Structures are given as structure tokens and as C-alpha cells.
Amino acid sequence: MILTEPIINSITWVNSLALKLQPQLLATTEAENAPIVLTGVLLSLVVIYLASKIGGELSRMIDLPPVLGELVAGVVVGASALHLVVFPESGAVASDSVIMTILQFINNLTPEAVTSIFQSQSEAVSILAELGVIILLFEIGLESDLKELQKVGYQATIVACVGVAVPFAAGTVGLITIFHAPVIPAIFAGAALTATSIGITSKVLSELGQLKSREGQIIVGAAVIDDILGIIVLAVVASLAKTGEVDVFNVIYLIVSATVFLIGSILLGKYFNQSFVAIANKLQTRGNLIIPAFVFAFFMAFLGNAIHLEAILGAFAAGLVLDETDKRKELDEQVKPIADILVPVFFVTVGAKVDLGVLNPLVPENREGLIIATFLIVVAIIGKVVTGWAVFGQAGINRLAVGFGMIPRGEVGLVFAGIGSASGVLDKPLQAAIIIMVILTTFLAPPLLRFAFKQSGEGQELEQADLLG
Amino acid sequence: MILTEPIINSITWVNSLALKLQPQLLATTEAENAPIVLTGVLLSLVVIYLASKIGGELSRMIDLPPVLGELVAGVVVGASALHLVVFPESGAVASDSVIMTILQFINNLTPEAVTSIFQSQSEAVSILAELGVIILLFEIGLESDLKELQKVGYQATIVACVGVAVPFAAGTVGLITIFHAPVIPAIFAGAALTATSIGITSKVLSELGQLKSREGQIIVGAAVIDDILGIIVLAVVASLAKTGEVDVFNVIYLIVSATVFLIGSILLGKYFNQSFVAIANKLQTRGNLIIPAFVFAFFMAFLGNAIHLEAILGAFAAGLVLDETDKRKELDEQVKPIADILVPVFFVTVGAKVDLGVLNPLVPENREGLIIATFLIVVAIIGKVVTGWAVFGQAGINRLAVGFGMIPRGEVGLVFAGIGSASGVLDKPLQAAIIIMVILTTFLAPPLLRFAFKQSGEGQELEQADLLG
CATH class of the missing domain: 1.20.1530.20 (Na+/H+ antiporter like fold)
Structure with missing residues (x-):
């Protein structure tokens, strides 16, 4: 039966354009945003890995343990400097995050969607860290x-x-x-x-x-x-x-x-x-x-x-x-x-x-x-x-x-x-x-x-x- | 200065008892629930791994590819039968999840907290799957x-x-x-x-x-x-x-x-x-x-x-x-x-x-x-x-x-x-x-x-x- 419904009902995953045209669909944000959350997690991981390797290797070059370099690299990409990897629990909002700004630009997101994606993405990265x-x-x-x-x-x-x-x-x-x-x-x-x-x-x-x-x-x-x-x-x-x-x-x-x-x-x-x-x-x-x-x-x-x-x-x-x-x-x-x-x-x-x-x-x-x-x-x-x-x-x-x-x-x-x-x-x-x-x-x-x-x-x-x- | 405030202010991570006594603290659920979300993710992973190994091995024994057994095991632990691993996007609520029921029992959680934890935990498991x-x-x-x-x-x-x-x-x-x-x-x-x-x-x-x-x-x-x-x-x-x-x-x-x-x-x-x-x-x-x-x-x-x-x-x-x-x-x-x-x-x-x-x-x-x-x-x-x-x-x-x-x-x-x-x-x-x-x-x-x-x-x-x- 569901198969006989019009096309539009069967598509709950709408892109940003459709989202603007049909604001009533906002309630289903969670499912729609899932792929964007994944994009955010992937981009965060790329930044984290690059930082950890650059920090770790530089640290090793000056005869210090790599873990120290990873930590300092984290400070650099985080809330203290570059704002690439930031977290809501340390008081950041979505617009503080460079990665969120990139995602918003690519996907043309509403501020509400960005907030929800930022929250989910940060939770996912935190779970990976744990x-x-x-x-x-x-x-x-x-x-x-x-x-x-x-x-x-x-x-x-x-x-x-x-x-x-x-x-x-x-x-x-x-x-x-x-x-x-x-x-x-x-x-x-x-x-x-x-x-x-x-x-x-x-x-x-x-x-x-x-x-x-x-x-x-x-x-x-x-x-x-x-x-x-x-x-x-x-x-x-x-x-x-x-x-x-x-x-x-x-x-x-x-x-x-x-x-x-x-x-x-x-x-x-x-x-x-x-x-x-x-x-x-x-x-x-x-x-x-x-x-x-x-x-x-x-x-x-x-x-x-x-x-x-x-x-x-x-x-x-x-x-x-x-x-x-x-x-x-x-x-x-x-x-x-x-x-x-x-x-x-x-x-x-x-x-x-x-x-x-x-x-x-x-x-x-x-x-x-x-x-x-x-x-x-x-x-x-x-x-x-x-x-x-x-x-x-x-x-x-x-x-x-x-x-x-x-x-x-x-x-x-x-x-x-x-x-x-x-x-x-x-x-x-x-x-x-x-x-x-x-x-x-x-x-x-x-x-x-x-x-x-x-x-x-x-x-x-x-x-x-x-x-x- | 924050250090000189009374003890209770410095503890935003309250346990379930304190939560019941101080419902106004509910707003900070996200941070408080983080360790319980982790517990849920860990328990889900244990169930998923056990299912995948049991299914995979049984499948291999009857000369079928292990991936088939993992899939069938997933059906068994999921929404079709045991309800151990269920997801909100397939229409499940927190009380449908056996794992959430276990967490609620252990941590004596409010229904609101359980819903929020279920959501976060499912998102984390989905990201791991992706x-x-x-x-x-x-x-x-x-x-x-x-x-x-x-x-x-x-x-x-x-x-x-x-x-x-x-x-x-x-x-x-x-x-x-x-x-x-x-x-x-x-x-x-x-x-x-x-x-x-x-x-x-x-x-x-x-x-x-x-x-x-x-x-x-x-x-x-x-x-x-x-x-x-x-x-x-x-x-x-x-x-x-x-x-x-x-x-x-x-x-x-x-x-x-x-x-x-x-x-x-x-x-x-x-x-x-x-x-x-x-x-x-x-x-x-x-x-x-x-x-x-x-x-x-x-x-x-x-x-x-x-x-x-x-x-x-x-x-x-x-x-x-x-x-x-x-x-x-x-x-x-x-x-x-x-x-x-x-x-x-x-x-x-x-x-x-x-x-x-x-x-x-x-x-x-x-x-x-x-x-x-x-x-x-x-x-x-x-x-x-x-x-x-x-x-x-x-x-x-x-x-x-x-x-x-x-x-x-x-x-x-x-x-x-x-x-x-x-x-x-x-x-x-x-x-x-x-x-x-x-x-x-x-x-x-x-x-x-x-x-x-x-x-x-x-x-x-x-x-x-x-x-x-």
C-alpha cells in the first residue's frame, strides 16, 4: 500500500532545497541529517588524524614522546586556536566550528539543522574518543x-x-x-x-x-x-x-x-x-x-x-x-x-x-x-x-x-x-x-x-x- | 573563582538519585548521560559481536558464507525477534530496547533520560556501522x-x-x-x-x-x-x-x-x-x-x-x-x-x-x-x-x-x-x-x-x- 502513495511521501530524506520549500518536513531532521552527520565525522577524523601525525612526528624529531605532540596538535586544532575540532560541552556552538561552517556551505543548511548536526557529530566523535x-x-x-x-x-x-x-x-x-x-x-x-x-x-x-x-x-x-x-x-x-x-x-x-x-x-x-x-x-x-x-x-x-x-x-x-x-x-x-x-x-x-x-x-x-x-x-x-x-x-x-x-x-x-x-x-x-x-x-x-x-x-x-x- | 563556589555547583554530573531530587538539573542531561550512553554503546557492541560470531560460525558449519550468518543473527537480535539492538529510525522507542531496559534498571533513570540516551546510543552505533x-x-x-x-x-x-x-x-x-x-x-x-x-x-x-x-x-x-x-x-x-x-x-x-x-x-x-x-x-x-x-x-x-x-x-x-x-x-x-x-x-x-x-x-x-x-x-x-x-x-x-x-x-x-x-x-x-x-x-x-x-x-x-x- 505504501508503494502506491505519491512519490513525495516516500522521500523523507530531502536535500536542502526541498527543506527550504517545505519547512513542515523539519520534524524528520534526524533521518535526513544522518549522511551529513557522517560527513562531519569523516572530516573531523581527517583533521584529527592529520593533526596527530604532524604533531607526533614533529615531537619525535625534537626527541619528545609522540603522544605529547598529538596532545599539542589537539590544542592547536581545538578550542584554543584553529577551532576545527570543538565540542558543545566546552561551550562551543555550531558556528564556532570550522567544520560545521564547511558543511553548512556545502549543504546549504538551516541554522537549526546545523545545531542538531553539530550536536550529533560531536557526540559521535566523543564516543570514538572514549x-x-x-x-x-x-x-x-x-x-x-x-x-x-x-x-x-x-x-x-x-x-x-x-x-x-x-x-x-x-x-x-x-x-x-x-x-x-x-x-x-x-x-x-x-x-x-x-x-x-x-x-x-x-x-x-x-x-x-x-x-x-x-x-x-x-x-x-x-x-x-x-x-x-x-x-x-x-x-x-x-x-x-x-x-x-x-x-x-x-x-x-x-x-x-x-x-x-x-x-x-x-x-x-x-x-x-x-x-x-x-x-x-x-x-x-x-x-x-x-x-x-x-x-x-x-x-x-x-x-x-x-x-x-x-x-x-x-x-x-x-x-x-x-x-x-x-x-x-x-x-x-x-x-x-x-x-x-x-x-x-x-x-x-x-x-x-x-x-x-x-x-x-x-x-x-x-x-x-x-x-x-x-x-x-x-x-x-x-x-x-x-x-x-x-x-x-x-x-x-x-x-x-x-x-x-x-x-x-x-x-x-x-x-x-x-x-x-x-x-x-x-x-x-x-x-x-x-x-x-x-x-x-x-x-x-x-x-x-x-x-x-x-x-x-x-x-x-x-x-x-x-x-x- | 569557580573553585570557591560550594561543592554542589561544581558537580554537574549528578547520579540518578540527585536527578530525582533536583529536577531543575534536567537541562544538563547531555553531559550527565554521556557515561550511560557509552555503557549502552559498549553493551550493544558486545551483543553485536556475540551475534556476529555465533551467526558467522553456525553459517560456516553448514557451508554457507559467514556474512549470511551475521545478517541472520542481526535479524534475530534486532527488531524482528529479541529486540536487543533496535533503532529509533525503524520506529522503535526506548522501552522496546532490552539494552535500554537494562540501563534503566542499573542507573534508575527517568523516562526522559532514557529517551535521550537511546537516541544518542543509536546514533553512535549507526555511525560505527557506517x-x-x-x-x-x-x-x-x-x-x-x-x-x-x-x-x-x-x-x-x-x-x-x-x-x-x-x-x-x-x-x-x-x-x-x-x-x-x-x-x-x-x-x-x-x-x-x-x-x-x-x-x-x-x-x-x-x-x-x-x-x-x-x-x-x-x-x-x-x-x-x-x-x-x-x-x-x-x-x-x-x-x-x-x-x-x-x-x-x-x-x-x-x-x-x-x-x-x-x-x-x-x-x-x-x-x-x-x-x-x-x-x-x-x-x-x-x-x-x-x-x-x-x-x-x-x-x-x-x-x-x-x-x-x-x-x-x-x-x-x-x-x-x-x-x-x-x-x-x-x-x-x-x-x-x-x-x-x-x-x-x-x-x-x-x-x-x-x-x-x-x-x-x-x-x-x-x-x-x-x-x-x-x-x-x-x-x-x-x-x-x-x-x-x-x-x-x-x-x-x-x-x-x-x-x-x-x-x-x-x-x-x-x-x-x-x-x-x-x-x-x-x-x-x-x-x-x-x-x-x-x-x-x-x-x-x-x-x-x-x-x-x-x-x-x-x-x-x-x-x-x-x-x-
Whole structure:
């Protein structure tokens, strides 16, 4: 019957011309705009990928970690400068977005349609970014070798705990007492100071030929534990932010549940591992390994969210579990290209969502934000440098090198900034301050480490040995 | 200053409890609901992946192509049966979705919040499915060897053209004259009958040991050309649907622009190829190959959309171009896992969006839809069988086998159904009829081909030779 209706009724997908002639059709915008939303997402991804590669490569050229370049490139294409990738939740409207302006020009859209398309497109890019951070944590989990970790032992654990506790306590207490910040944002910002970046740290150490030195081993071990602690802290803090109240019972419940969730999944994982390998071996169609792995990772991420912790905690746990299977290498290989196309979306959008304008020193109102940012950066550095003095029973250890090695924040710090801004816990100056903290600590670590190892003289010899060997 | 405000102001992300206590906060739903939207997307992906693997594996066990199983599994989890994966554009509301009911139970949501989350989640899954079909066509492009195609020559080209023209003309004219269907949906449904599935056809032929036979070579060559013609037809037809008018000038313009776009990108691609390889070789950070490839593919897809053709035409052209580089193999390898996790989202959602209930023969009103479906299936089969008689100058060729070999539709047929339903051009019975057509032609092809080759006796010998060799 529907087939016998006149042509015009069967076409609900009208182009802009028809839209202007028949404004009553506006109600069906959603379906009509779907292809334009896709166009917007495609264009955003092209910009994000170009930015991430240009930023990453430039960063590598001047001997800095690529992730830093991706972040800075995000700042450049985002709300702070080019306005190519902007988001409504950071206060942008459709006309602020260069991509939306292009789409409006191509498709001759009404302002209402543009607003709706901007909203949908931004949501889609945000979901891709969130899938990116889930896969990033899954990959970090896959790469964290639990057995290797057990060997590094007490030294690394103590360094890690001190390196989490000191910046967290100093940051949170300082923000509350000196700057009269509300409790939840202060806790969130304090927590963002905790996690050392495994990736950045180990890369700098290997470039210095110090990865296998005593100091290097302690630093890398501590960075791994740090990451785990950091993710637990994030799960707890983000959950506090959701309920909006800090009561002791709740905090204890959250710490216990996050720890139980992580340790429980690792223990249960030992049984699951075998079934996982058996299933992957039995499947004969394409994606026989990656699809079961993603079912597991996404289900754990869902579970993490469902029990009011964080999706990334679940993905990280899934990675730790699957790391123990003998499919590990094959899985690693297959996750890599997926991470390559989704993780940059996360880093670039984290940068893009920050408006560095709020820290422009020429504007008098920004002064408080600037002072807070300076405070956070100082705490971030000192809080990690002191960890060198937490090492015990190791005569002649280069304490300064250990401390400096713990300084670079990175992925997990950015995860804090991203989740904090998405949840609205962090206001703009605080969010910008955290991003600046991540950038500066990562910039500072390589020269500081070089200085510390040169002081002891030991570094140069090893470095030379490395170069000669 | 914002830091000195009371705690409650700094928490815009309230949980369900706070939401009930403070209904005025409803305005900020978007930001608050973001993590729940993510939870919904994760749960949908888990369901989609499980369905795709179970369907794909079962299908393979009974010797049918996995993609068919994924499609049927999509029908099972979708609007026709389990209601796990449903979409607002096919008329579902939030309470129809089992996943939304689960989320509502976990998070204790208001009905308004559920509606908004359902909308956002469905949009996100749809975008993932659209990225899936873009990557599918990019991959098909990467796998279509242009040089190989030139060898197959005239025979395959004629078979392909007849196999596109006959079902298209018979389907469209039949729908308009016999069933008095409006012109645009009739053209769209006719066009959906055109494309033979390369994947399905070549798999069945190789199982029969006939891939390298004269018939097999013609079938596969024709299927490749068929796919290219099919994508051009789709671009033209979808564009007609957008403007809503069939005028001769417009049709000619579209055919010319689609052909020029495809051939032009292949020709220009020869120059671009070398720069692409040079760039990929120069980049040193992760994703040095896949990110430039995706920038190109997504930009071409954007361009395809921007000039009012289809995104998939651009992605296909990008695949054809990059297929000619010496990075082809490495790229193939890296695109595979990405396709593995995104393409099933497309196939399962195409199945999920169909409501087979509209063809339930027990409901009297469905009779017309059923008759149309039967008509389409008959045209789909006869329109391809006749192609066997288009072969000339090949004495003793098994014409029936060539005709039967062209029967299975598949990916491209589903792309038609997906785009037709997203654009609202196809009403529900027509959309369901196309899906049934794809399923039935794919089911029928293997036994028919076996029968045809047994008749000639040639097949069995070759098959045995294959098994013995």
C-alpha cells in the first residue's frame, strides 16, 4: 500500500532545497541529517588524524614522546586556536566550528539543522574518543607483564606508593587550604597528579641507555604499579564525583570494590584464559581472536561502568587477563592497528577540548587560574622527586635519577583530564592547568634525567656501551 | 573563582538519585548521560559481536558464507525477534530496547533520560556501522586487482553488464507497472538487485574446485565489474533519492560524475601512490602506514559525500588506488583487524533494522508485501541466470553454471538495503523483501552451482583433482 502513495511521501530524506520549500518536513531532521552527520565525522577524523601525525612526528624529531605532540596538535586544532575540532560541552556552538561552517556551505543548511548536526557529530566523535581510551587501557593492560612486575618487588612498590601519595595529598590539601577549592574538584585534580607514564618514562630511559640499570628497573616497575594505582584512584575519584559526596564509608567501599574488581578479574582470569584460547582456536571465521577479545574487553568495561567504577578499569583488567594467554602476541599485533586509529582520537580531542585562553596571562581575571596551575606543576614535580629518597637498602643508588624518572605524566594524566572535563567536575582553568602540567612534566623529564645520570657519571658509560654494542 | 563556589555547583554530573531530587538539573542531561550512553554503546557492541560470531560460525558449519550468518543473527537480535539492538529510525522507542531496559534498571533513570540516551546510543552505533561499511568498501577496493581485471576482458564485462541491466530493468519496470510503485523506490529496489557478491561467489567456486575453470574466471571477473557498476548505480540512485526527482539531465550528470570520480581517482592515484609510499616511509611514529591510508580513505569518502554521491564510492576508489602501491600487503594486514571489529557492526545492524514481521504471511495486510518480495526474488534469480547466454565465442561453456554463479547477492545488496532504509526511500516491506532476496539468493547459489557443474561432469573431476592435488 505504501508503494502506491505519491512519490513525495516516500522521500523523507530531502536535500536542502526541498527543506527550504517545505519547512513542515523539519520534524524528520534526524533521518535526513544522518549522511551529513557522517560527513562531519569523516572530516573531523581527517583533521584529527592529520593533526596527530604532524604533531607526533614533529615531537619525535625534537626527541619528545609522540603522544605529547598529538596532545599539542589537539590544542592547536581545538578550542584554543584553529577551532576545527570543538565540542558543545566546552561551550562551543555550531558556528564556532570550522567544520560545521564547511558543511553548512556545502549543504546549504538551516541554522537549526546545523545545531542538531553539530550536536550529533560531536557526540559521535566523543564516543570514538572514549572507545579510544578504552582500547588504550586494554593495550596498556596487555603490555603490563604481571610476572615481570612481581620480580621488581618492594623497592618499586614503595617508590610507586610514595609517588602516588605525596602528589595526591599535597595537591588536594593545597587546593583546599590555600585556594579554598571545593573538595571534589580538589581531590580530582590531586588524583590527576599521581600517575607516572610508563610509555614516556621507559622511552626516555631506553634512549639514555638506562633501561636495564638499577635505577631504570625501579623506575619502570614503579611506573607500572603507579599506573595501576592511578587507575584505581581514578575509578574511586570519578565515582565520588558522580555521587557528589565524600563520605568515609563510600570511599572505603569504592577503594575495596575497585581493588576487588581488579584482583578478582585477574584471579578469575586464570580460569577464563583457557576457555578464551579454546574458543579462539575453535572459531574459523574472520576475527576469530580479536572479536572474542573485544567481547571480553567491552563486557568488562561495561561491568566497570555498571558497578559505578570506570569503563577503563574494566578494559585494563581485561588486558591484564588476556596478557597471560599464549595468544598474547597475536592479539597484541591485531590490537595495534585498531589502537592506532582510535587512540589518537582520544589524545587529540583531549587537547582540543582545552581552552588555553583561560590561562592567558594578559587577562587579569586569569591570575588565580595561573597561580593554581603553577602550584600544581610544582607539586607534580616535587611530589615525584622525593620518591628517590624512598628507596632503601640500595647503597650508591642515584636517588635524583629515580625521582626525575618518575616525573613525566602522560596517558593516565590525560585520561584524568578527559574524564574530569567530560563529567564537568573540573572547571576550565583547572582542566587547562592539568593539561599544562602533563605537557611540562613530559618536557622537563628528559633533560633532567640526562643531567642526573651525567652527575653520577654512570649514565654516560652505559650510554656509550650501548652505542658501541 | 569557580573553585570557591560550594561543592554542589561544581558537580554537574549528578547520579540518578540527585536527578530525582533536583529536577531543575534536567537541562544538563547531555553531559550527565554521556557515561550511560557509552555503557549502552559498549553493551550493544558486545551483543553485536556475540551475534556476529555465533551467526558467522553456525553459517560456516553448514557451508554457507559467514556474512549470511551475521545478517541472520542481526535479524534475530534486532527488531524482528529479541529486540536487543533496535533503532529509533525503524520506529522503535526506548522501552522496546532490552539494552535500554537494562540501563534503566542499573542507573534508575527517568523516562526522559532514557529517551535521550537511546537516541544518542543509536546514533553512535549507526555511525560505527557506517564507518564499518566505509572500511568494508575500502577493503573490497584494496582486494580488487585492476590489472587482473583487465585480463578477464570482454566476456566478463558483457556478463556483468547484462547481469546489471536485466535485473535492474525488470525489477524497476515490474514494480512500477505491475505494483504501481512510486518511481524512486522502484528504481532503488531494482538497483538493489544488480550486484553479485564477489566474496560469496568466489568462496563457493573455490569450494567446488572451479575457481580457475573458464566458467569460474568469467564469473569472478564479472562479479568484480558488477560490484563497481553496482556502487556507481548506488551512488546515482541514492543521489536521485536525495533530490527526489528523476530528470534525464540529472541522471546523466550523476552517472558521468560517478564514473569520472572513480576513473579520475584511479588515474590521479598513480601520481598520488608514490607520494603516499614516500610519506609512509618517512613517518616514524606508530600508525605510520594506517593513519595516512585512513586520512586518504576518509577524505575520499568525505569528497564522495560532498559532491552528492556516496561516501562508500570514495572509500572504494581510495582502496583501488592504494591497492596499486607496494605497501599493499602490509596495509591489507593492518586494515584486516579494523575491518574485523567494524564491518560486523554494519551487517548485524542491517539485519537488526529489518522487521521481518511485515512479511508474516498470517497477517492479511502483508499479502501485497509478500507478493512483491516473491517478485523481486524471481527477478533476482532469472535476471542473473540469463547472463550465461550472454557469453559468446566460447564453445562448450557451461552457460547454466555461469548464470547460477552470478546469483548470490551479498555485501553490496546489503549496502543498498542499509542506505535505502537510512534514507527512508525504502518502506518496510520493500526493505524486508530486499533482505530476504539477499538471504535466499545466497542460500540457493551453492546447491544450484553444484547441480550445474555435476551436469557437465567437468566439475567433479576438477574437484577431485583439487582434493588429490
